[in-house]
Amino acid sequence: MRFTAAAPALPALRPAVQAARVVRHSAAIAFADMRAVYTWKVWIFGWLGRMLAQVTFFTLLARTTGSEEHTAYIAVGNSVMTCALECMSVVASTTWERLSGTLVLLCAVPARPVWVFFGRSLQWPISGSGTSLIALLFLAPLFGVSWHPGQVPALVVLVPLTALTTYCFGLFLAAFVLNANGVRNIVSNVAYLLMMILCGVNIPVSQWPPAVQAVADILPLTHSLHAIRLVSDGAGASRVLGAAGLALLCGAGWLLGAYVAFNRFMARARGLGSADLF
Template sequence: MPEPTATLNVVRSAAHIAFADFRTVYSPLTWCVGWLGRVIMQVLFFAVIGLLLKEPGAILYLFIGQAVFLTASETLFAIQSTQWERASGTLGLLTVAPARLWPVFVGRSLQWMPSGVGTASIVLFGIGPLLGVEWSLPAAVAAVVGLACVACGTYGMALFVASFVLRVPHWRNVVANLVQSAHTLLCGVVVPVAFWPEGVQLVAQVFPMIHGLAAIRAVQGTQAVSVGTIGQLGLCLAIGLGWLVLAVLMFERFAQHGRRTGSIDFD
């Protein structure tokens, strides 16, 4: 079987397991009540800050920022779920298998992306009108595309981080929380990116979400999508692809080192 076909088959099989895991973690009821209910309260909490400030612009800014962050936040769960192969004792078997390791991990956490896009879409279009955040049909379509771009871009970054955490699994939650906090602080979720010094603004550009969020903010309340908005979404995907390439290289290095030294345990 040609290698590209074999690689796609591995990704497809890993994705099948990923969605089976998702169905085990969430039932329709627990996702709608337990997960969706919680994050709606989170978004409304920040929107209420805008109400207290009596600034309509603050309500809009905080609401959209928090809603879009839900997509990135859920996609970043890939940092933790990448460790599930080690926890289940299958990492060593995958490492000695006559196939590349990275396609397994690329497919292993795909379940978080559609869930993240769905979560943010429900909040943006279901809760938004209650706060005066209106969407035209073209803007709504563009926003969903933007959420998908945020999910794809953030997934590449999450896998890169996960490729390091795979070596120190007991740090997975700490690292994931730090990365999520960095997204909140630096990507324009609660304060404009321009609030930070120029050096910090420059560092923030490596986060795919910063560009996707800017694009979604730009289309809200409009009837058309500008070239600049399309460029922002393209940049979001390009940066995410760069992170994904780095993640693939790191996963391969991890596998080669483990095969050479026998240092991957079966616990």
């Protein structure tokens, strides 16, 4: 009797499909966290109210010291900044795996850790996109920003792009904070404040020295915010797409950096037999 090797029960999944499955399952945890932290009332009257108050504060401050054009500039910049602020929460929420005792288990699984952590905090760019769109479309017009109906679809695309690319930057920082849990809030706050200063939120990037502009150019927010400002100014599609493409390129670069950093963390943890590297 002849025997032949049995075919595998399931075909081997391509890496992209495997990554998507890991992100989908880890995102389920993110949304569970979101439901535990916020009810719709808490989100609207707590978080959203706080962010709109922040935008209003900086815009009113600009109104007392600048022209109407400058006031509108500040209103747009700080409305977009709200999603970047929320996306920096990934730095803290990534460390929740250590606090909950599951980081050691993640070191034992074959999945690439970057996809686990990418999905783990996806609630932040989703929530941040909603906050920023509300601020842009409903609050900013009170300060002289006008949107034509044809510009709204571009905003609906560019704001989530801003959130996701900034989220990738935050994910890169989170890979290092896994070993320094006590500074997670310091790192996220410093990163947020640096973006607020350098990326054209309140001060045009062109006003900084070339060395500072070079730092701003590697941050996705610089380019995605520029794309949104181009939409506000009625610029052509080619210029908007060019700025958005640069934001996407920067975000991909930071995601690649996070991929390498998480892999090295896990490889070292497996080599030492412990996720407590310090």
